[in-house]
Amino acid sequence: MIAINNLSFHYKKDMTIFDNISATLSPGHIYGLLGLNGVGKTTFLKLICGLLFPKTGTVKTNGFSPSTREVTFLSDVYFVTDEVDLPPWTISNFLDIYGSLYPKFDRSYFEDILIAFQVNRREKIKSLSYGQRKKVNIAFALATNTSLLLMDEPTNGLDIPSKTQFRKLMARHVSPDRTIIISTHQIRDIHQLIDHLLILQNYTLALDASIDELDKQIKFRQGTYPEALYTESRPNGDVNILANTNGEETPFDIELFFNAISNHPGFLKQLSNAKYLQP
Amino acid sequence: MSKKLHISRLKIAMKELFQSYKLLLYTMPLFILFFFAVLYFVPGGIFYNRLFNPAAFPNQELWIQALLSTRFDERIFILLLPIAYTMILTWRHFEVLNKSERINLTPITYLERTVAITLFCVAGLLLGTLCFILYDHISVWWFKHLYYEQVLHYLEQQGDLYPSIGKSTVFFTIPIWNIGMISIVVLSLMPLYFLSRVFFKKYSVFLFWVLMVGIWIMLFSALYSLRPQVVSANIFPIRLQQVIPVIISTILYIVYWCLAMATFYHKLKEKEI
The missing domain is CATH 3.40.50.300 (P-loop containing nucleotide triphosphate hydrolases)
Structure with a gap:
């Protein structure tokens, strides 16, 4: 501990x-x-x-x-x-x-x-x-x-x-x-x-969360999604982070998630249930 | 055994040092032997001329005279070599202690590390000193074996029936007392060297010598000012014992040593890597 x-x-x-x-x-x-x-x-x-x-x-x-x-x-x-x-x-x-x-x-x-x-x-x-x-x-x-x-x-x-x-x-x-x-x-x-x-x-522990907890809140999709929280273009098409409103399980893409946090400082705030984030 | 000093961990700390620097340690006797050879066969010296310039001593009498008049007691300075050698031996280790994450997270206490490095240095200095004594005795025995009879015969011929040969010639070893005094001085420098290696990140050798010279100047100034005024009229040389009794100076020496080592230990313990 x-x-x-x-x-x-x-x-x-x-x-x-x-x-x-x-x-x-x-x-x-x-x-x-x-x-x-x-x-x-x-x-x-x-x-x-x-x-x-x-x-x-x-x-x-x-x-x-x-x-x-x-x-x-x-x-x-x-x-x-x-x-x-x-x-x-x-x-x-x-x-x-x-x-x-x-x-x-x-x-x-x-x-x-x-x-x-x-x-x-x-x-x-x-x-x-x-x-x-x-x-x-x-x-x-x-x-x-x-x-x-x-x-x-x-x-x-x-x-x-x-x-x-x-x-x-x-x-x-x-x-x-x-x-x-x-x-x-x-x-x-x-x-x-x-x-x-x-x-x-930014001098803080911006995120301290289990992959399980994050999985419940976001999901990862390839394609075009206007409602996406974050989108990144890759050679084989766009990949997106979306709010997981239906409890769907998708493989957690840590790299995309990290890029979202790094490129969009407000990304974490966008997540609806941010109970585990640092204040 | 306390949590801070455990014999098995101390042994491991010693092994770690020995394993890292054993080659250098093994070569120390050769290094000292080399300097003995250099001292005796320095170009322009009597042994060099005897070997490579025989014209310098056209007859045996001149050679014997040279042997009797040439001082060789400066070989005591070879005793400074083990200090330099010990510094070289431990140089990398202090660097590791200052910088290595692995070493500083190894489950060995800083007290064990301090004791280990002290024992290692003392062992290195002792080895150097013993080699010096051994080589000194062997060389004196060898020169006596070669020339002593001839020297006595020469002196008798000169009418000197009770010859008194100079103690600084090749026929006499360096007195143990002198070696002991140098060893005490060397041991007093050791904690300063340790401290300089953990206190100063850059130019530690330079700063070590500055520190050392500064301390010696202060010490001698203090001793000079403590000198009794009546002594100025005294024709006899002033001895340290006249100013500070032996027991007091011994206690002061031990206190200084312990304080310096304790400072080293605490500095090491509080070092961030």
């Missing part, structure tokens, strides 16, 4: 990143953290795991104040960063040294994931490509079995088969006691995994 209360943050006083954000993130979900470049997605993840400290407000992660970086807290959190900064040792050495720091670390699971990703565990990390190092880091992250897993652009650098593997692994990894937050611009890589959206915009 992550409880964020009135969180504000800035790097420089005149450059606000977050202004009075509140949210509660529960276990058992894969959260998709979206936002334009520079909006503060990585900063948000860093505040949750304690790499950065709130200027005002509080963040409580699994009952801990992350900024104290207590060992009990750290041994139940793993952050897969976009840049992979693993040491240049062999994978085995990396595993031997760091694996024991995580009480729920599963060595055989780590090895299974490496096999799935087609990475040889006898390799030296420094001799691996960026994508392979990313795979090692993802394998290690999943094998730690921590209850909070933060991922910043996890599919960057992964080849196409590995992206498929990644989706399968993540789908298996989610459990009622785990919270997973994935920040990404490559939404098509993971859109089937995400069951809750967090969208950062």
Whole structure:
């Protein structure tokens, strides 16, 4: 459980990143953290795991104040960063040294994931490509079995088969006691995994809603619809977001939905039932 | 064991350091040996001339005279090399501590990290010092084996039946006391180096030396001002013990060291990445 209360943050006083954000993130979900470049997605993840400290407000992660970086807290959190900064040792050495720091670390699971990703565990990390190092880091992250897993652009650098593997692994990894937050611009890589959206915009958490809740309010259609809330032209015709007045279920197009929010600041207000939006 | 310092995690923090920098650590003895060789065979020096310019010593007598009159006690400055080497060894580690998200989220406390890096540096300095002592003894033994008999014979011929050979020649090792004093000075610099690496993002080496020189100037100014006035008429040199008793200076040293390390620990702990 992550409880964020009135969180504000800035790097420089005149450059606000977050202004009075509140949210509660529960276990058992894969959260998709979206936002334009520079909006503060990585900063948000860093505040949750304690790499950065709130200027005002509080963040409580699994009952801990992350900024104290207590060992009990750290041994139940793993952050897969976009840049992979693993040491240049062999994978085995990396595993031997760091694996024991995580009480729920599963060595055989780590090895299974490496096999799935087609990475040889006898390799030296420094001799691996960026994508392979990313795979090692993802394998290690999943094998730690921590209850909070933060991922910043996890599919960057992964080849196409590995992206498929990644989706399968993540789908298996989610459990009622785990919270997973994935920040990404490559939404098509993971859109089937995400069951809750967090969208950062204008210093606030503009949207904090489950895909199920959103599905009840909007639907997606291809064609020409004058009553559409948002329309985007694509090579194979217009795609639209419409108010879901008849409870129809359509596949949720996260990319279109995100574009609607980014291109039309008033889009969220247009949604009839906006009870879950930030005030 | 407290939550902040656990032996198994401390071992992992040490392993992490050793695994990262073991190659550099292994090469330190070779590096010191190289500088010993450079010192003895520096161009223009007596050993260099003996080997490459035999005309400089046309007879054995001149060579023996050169051996007796040439100072080699400046080899104590080789002891500064382990400091430079330890700085190089740990340079990257501090960078990682300052910037790496992974390292700062690894379940190892900052106290364990502080203790680990301190032990690693002390071990590096100790290794360097032991190598120095070993090479010093071996070189002195070797020079005595080669020339000591000849030197004594030469001095006897000069009518010096109770020869007194200069302590700064190649026939004497650097006194352990001097090595100990240098080690104490080196250890006093260590926390300053640590602090400079976490306090200053840029130019940390430059600022470290500025800080160090500043502290030494302040320290010596303070000691000078504390000097008893009557001593000015004294012909004997003023010793530190005359100004501050040994026990007090030892306590001051330990307090300074602990305070500097505590500052380092807290700065590390409160660092945002």
